[in-house]
Amino acid sequence: MSIESDPLAEPVREKETHSHEYAAEDRELENALTHIWNIAKDFRLDPFPTHFEIVPPKIINQLGAYGVPGRFSHWTHGRQYRRLKTMYDYGLSKIYELVINSDPSQAFLLENNPPIENKFVMAHVLGHTDFFNNNQLFADTRRDMPEAAARNAARIKNYEEKEGKMAVERFLDAALTIEEHIDPYQPMRLSAENELKMWHDMATRKQRVGLLDEFEDLLGPQEKKTAVEGLGRVAVHMPPTPDRDILGFIRNHAPYLEDWQRDVIDIVRSESVYFYPQRRTKIMNEGWASYWHKRIMREMGDRRLISDQDNEAWWLVHSGVLAPSKRSLNPYYLGMTMFEYLEDYHNGCLTQEEQAWLKKEDVPVPPRFDGALKDSPAIPALRDIMAHNDDQSFIRNYFNKIVAARMGLYIYEKRESHGEDTIYVVKDTGWQTIRDKLVDSMDNCGNPLIVVVDGDHNHTSELYLRHEFDGQSLDPEYVEKILPYIYALWQRPLHLETTDSQSSKKIMYAYDGTNISKSE
Structure with a gap:
């Protein structure tokens, strides 16, 4: 989570600060944090223990681009870093802070901020860490993600050395394109072997129950046993019910993936699961942090823990962050x-x-x-x-x-x-x-809900996907961009079913690795 400034703010000028000034500011912030923490507890907030670190703009822009310290390298992260750095350099925007959902939580303050702005930000951060600690969507998220992300990055680096940087990056391109197509309610998916066994057992029970229901009155105990044993081979549909976890399904059942590719999908999927609650609670989480920074800082002023000048300064920052827009929703x-x-x-x-x-x-x-x-x-x-x-x-x-x-x-x-x-x-x-x-x-966090219907379509390992129609058609440009990436993961022909919002007719897209066709 991060808090950004008013996009119309004055250009940022880096100031020269000597070591003794840093030390004085650090002591001032440490004292202020004690007061801010105590006021937060007075208001019944229950944040994680939170470690604050003051970093230069370069580091905070990197954190904003990567989301978690130590995360794997990819050009999309570099692109986001360049955007943030350009916005900062030209005074169009800046990240005041970034806080990580972990226990203890890690928060990073911008060293160029005046002390009052960092006091304001610390109050904001405690609202976030209280939210992380108490909102039900975050209850099962990994609290060791910074360490896990660093291990993930090391594994991907190792694959780049063995398989070639370009091969790994291209595969990451494909996996990251559908990183939000997961089942957030199934964070730990079974292995392929255990999943297939479970599906087989489900199909066997279903066929067995159906048989006994039909002939139970005509069969004695021994005849029932003989009938069940004579069921023979049971057909298993893969998956037995539509599966929204496209990444997990491909990881388990794509026919030609190598072990390192399945591991890369595991990494992308696990990190997407971690970020999912933040996508689902952007308004609440930022609203809660803003609600509490306002009350905590107002209390700091009432208790004369900050000067009148600082009281005015944090209100100006608050007004910039909370400023409404005429054509977008803050x-x-x-x-x-x-x-x-x-x-x-x-x-x-x-x-x-x-x-x-x-x-x-x-x-x-x-x-x-x-x-x-x-x-x-x-x-x-x-x-x-x-x-x-x-x-x-x-x-x-x-x-x-x-x-x-x-x-x-x-x-x-x-x-x-x-x-x-x-x-x-x-x-x-x-x-x-x-x-x-x-x-x-x-x-679905603003994304189209697409499910796996059949992983062995036409009995040729083709992948059949269906868009769960919600009144809006899939954007044809979206389809043309995403199908080649899914093909790069599945490596067999694809089929994607959707519905036209105007005519309500079914539309079928197909991709064979070279061309995309469309039929109604």
Whole structure:
């Protein structure tokens, strides 16, 4: 997770700082962290122990590009690093911090930040590590991923030396193209041998039950035993039910993969499983961290633990990070606004107009609470919501007219250009339409859901995939790009079934390693 600055910020100028100044700043930050940690605990946050390290821009941009320290090298990471470095060098954006979901958590602060900005960031980080430690989606994630990623990188480096850097990179290209096509609810997949045995046992039981159900009244005990033993060879469909874990299925059942290739898929898949909860909770996680950095830093000011000048400085950074955009959705802003609404709701601190709307909707309005936030009924309510939701359920259950009005949200569309100007028109301001649009966009983390239907199509080891139609057709350009990569993994002809959203007709794509064909 990372927090980025206002894209319109002033260009960054690296400052010269002498060693004694670094030492003084370090002591100042250590003292501030003690206060920030204690305030967080007062507010009932439960973060992982968090190790902070101050690093130069080069390192924090590398961390932002790779996601985890020590991760394997790949050109896509280099491309992301170049983008982040260019944005930083030209003053268009900068990463203030990056925090790793591990136990203990690792957080990295930018050494060029003034001390007050790093204090602000430390408060933000504790919101993240509290979220990592308590949200249910993160309960089974690896807490040793930095060490695991370093071991993965060493294995891939070894394969590059043995198989050739180009061969490994091309295979990684293919695996990373479908890295999000996993089953997050099956992080540890059985081996190919055990999986095939399980499927065979399932098919045998099904055939046996079907036979006995049909003839049970006519057979005695010995005849039943003889009938079961005489079942003969049982046909096993591979897989027995549609499988959304395309990476795992290919790893186990692609007919021609070498051992090192299966291991590379294991690496890509395990790291994708690790990042999956972060993809599912971007709005909640950033909103929770922003909600708490605001309250912790406000408390620091109230306790006179920071100066008036520093109090003004962190508010300016906060305003930049939380700034709404006219044509995109700021996850920090949406998440924090929703948590602030829920705080006001559970503490009975809504406006008369907001209360009137809730009563009209038959939603009970709690009595007003005027005490300290740390003692309020809102805190346990918000913690329960944080622990048991992802972005999709969070918005489905708690986004309403009040949140939409507070944020001034609307749905817009781009109209035809007139001259050199592009016209954007507000299409809808209804909160239910906005909610549904947001929820729908989060299905499968915004990716098309594609499942393996048959790994032995036509009894020739061809792979048959199906797009689980959700009202939107697959983008033909997406199909043309992804099929060759899947072919590079499976190494046999592919078939991909989808549905046209306009005509509702089935569309079949096929790829034989050279050409893509399309039929209806």
